[in-house]
Structure formats: structure tokens, C-alpha cells
Amino acid sequence: MAGASLDELFSRVLRARIFQNREILRPDYIPDSLPHRERQVYKLASVLAPAIKGARPSNVFIYGVTGSGKTAVTKYVLKRLVEESSKLGILVGYAYVNCKYNDTNYRVIAELCDALNASIPFTGLSTAEAYRRFVKALDERGGTFFVVLDEVDALVKKSGDETLYKLTRINMELYNSRVAVIGITNDLKFTEYLDARVRSSLGEEELVFPPYNAAELEDILRDRASKAFYPGVLDQGVIPLCAALAAKEHGDARRALDLLRVAGEIAEREESNKVLEEHVKKAQREIERDRVVEVLKTMPLHSKLLIISLHLLRKKDINKVATGEVYNVYCDLSKKLGLEPLTQRRISDLISELDMLGIINAKVVSKGRYGRTRIVNLNVPEKNIYDAFSNDERLLSIL
DNA sequence: CGTCCACAGGAATGACGGGCGG
């Protein structure tokens, strides 16, 4: 019986001819061509090109909303540059650090050392010592080295611009090698946070990536889909729908590609031989759900309690709550679980964090002489909260 | 027009756990 159903399963999988190569739709895939980014590719390449002569290129600052191709263009140009220079026997390398996940000075430097195969422990050293080792490793290696700091605004907002400052002056400490910094940010007002010296040296060259519009997203999707899917499996409305949905999300190409890929996966699961518009709609719900549940699951306990507090308030039809009210509910919950509540100051920070993650909306509002507070409301469907917390009995007991 | 609420959010400081050099 089981054997028969497995046979059936395997033959179904074999018959399902949706994806030719789904890797092409993954967000970290670097395509051979970047439609509608020719100008940016050319500009960036011309700024970085001196590296193939062994000269130090200018530092570059790249602006653009998420999914506007900043990372793809940067990696693409660097990849080509490294290939070209190795043909010429010139040493060019780069380190790519996403500062959203490495948002302390120490972790950034640790990542940079990693890229040079000079690994350092993830804690225990002073930042100054970590930096010293990085400089040493660099100079022993020689050549030109690009430091790509993606989402660099996250680093500066959390930990200041000290590392950035050091990196822009690092060439004075190097004898055999050169460093150029490529800063990437989606925050257009970001430079306001920077020290003037850092601003001017990092901004030697600036590059702006406008968001894609729906038509451009369609081109990108068609380009990739032609290699990712078998011919004819996409219903004609699928690509325009993905493009339109992503265009609403400030023209996010990553979102568009995710939608297309997940829609394909859903079609495959449902054993459909075509990807239909309804699969795209399902994909959109699934992507959002997965993202939220994943974030909720990995949150620290007190942030979870905060979410549950907001959830309980919402159940009572109270959607827009001031910080003080949430805090009261949260304190009750903590005590019910026998936990010492965190202070309001700390909760204030947690609220900011959750806001940045998009789990809640928090907006500073002045209610005149009735004070100034943040109005918070929860952004997560009830079902997702249960999904995320269902493996913790303590949390379930208060839900 | 000044007051004053209810917090926001900065600064200083402490507790904790981890790696380092000796």
C-alpha cells in the first residue's frame, strides 16, 4: 500500500514539469543581465575600474529602496571586476557584509576578517584588537579590497559611524593594499546621521537606484522566468500579476521574484501543470505568513509577551493603544507567569524594534496636555500568533 | 500664550557570559 502510494508520488513529481531551474528565482542569484539597470552597472563599473590597474577606486555610496537591484548590481560588477583582474594577474577581492544582521562594529569587522580567512572569535576581543587584526590580514594579502556594507544605515543607527570612519581612513595604515568602501542604504536621509568627514569621504561617488515600475518588473520576471520555468507553464496573467503586486510594494524586485517562485512551488504541490494567477495570490499570503511566523518564533520572551498583550487588547476591540496601557497589560502577564517585568524604558525600545520589523505599527502622537505617547497597533493576524507560539505551553496558557 | 501631561529617547551604569593572555 505504502509502496504503491510512494510510486505514485514519485511519478507525480517526475511528471510535474514546472521548474527547469528554480535557483534562478532565488534572491541571492546573480543573473547575467540586469534589465533596466544598465546605467547603474556602467556607472559603478567605471568608478571601480581603477582597481584593475592596481589603483585605489573611490568610495561609493548607493541609495535605493529594497529590491531596486542595489545588491545585485554591486555583486555583479564586483564579480566581473574580480574575473577581469585575475586574468590580468591583479589581486582584487571583496567582502560583502549585510549590516542588518551584523549591526555592531565588532561583528562587521569579524565578518571582514572572515572574508580574508583571518577568522576571529565572535566575542572576547576588543573591537580595536579585531580591527588591528583586520588591517594586518589586509596588508599581508595585498592588492585591492572592496568592503561592501549593505544596509549600512542599520549599523550606524545602532552602533555609530566609528567603524565607517576608520574604514574610510584605513588606507593610511596600509602599505601593500588598498581599500575602497561601498556603502549601500535604503534610507535616503541616512547621511544626516553621519559625521561630516565620513559623509564626504564615503560619498566620493554617489549612485541612486530608482524603484522599478510594473513594466520594468515584468521585463525582469520574463527574463528570469524563461530560464527558470519550462516553456508554456506560466499562465499569461501570472507575470503581470507578480509585477503589479510587487510594484505596490515600492517596486521591490525581490518580492516579485519570490512571488513567482513560491507560486510555482504551490502549483507544483497542487500538481497543477500550469502556474495560475490564483497560485500567485496564495503565494502572497504564504510569504507574508512565513515571514511573520518566523520573526515571532525567534523573538525574545519579553517581546513575545508584548505581542500577546497587544493581541489580548485587540480581542477586546481595542486597536489603537498608548504605550502606558500596553505596559500595564504586559506587567500583568509577566506576573501571571512569575516573571519580573522589564521597565517601561526597556519596553519602549522593544516597541521600536517590533515597529522596525513591521510586526506592529507605532507612531508618536501628541494628545495635547494629555501627554505624548506612541500609538501602537498589532499588524499580525490572530492565526499567525497561534502558529508561532503553539509550541510554548506557557504562552498558550495566557493566549 | 504659557502650562503641563505622558511619555520619547539619550546617557551612564551594572549584571552577565564569553574569549584572551599569562
Added chain:
DNA sequence: CCGCCCGTCATTCCTGTGGACG
């Protein structure tokens, strides 16, 4: 192994503030 220094999380104390009310 020990004492030391570090990053991180959390607390304490603090100053700042938009705008309705009087």
C-alpha cells in the same frame, strides 16, 4: 586556571517635547 576586558541586555535617571487646555 585566573583576572581582565569586551559586547549585550537591562535598569536608573534624566532632559526634551507637541499641542489641548485653561
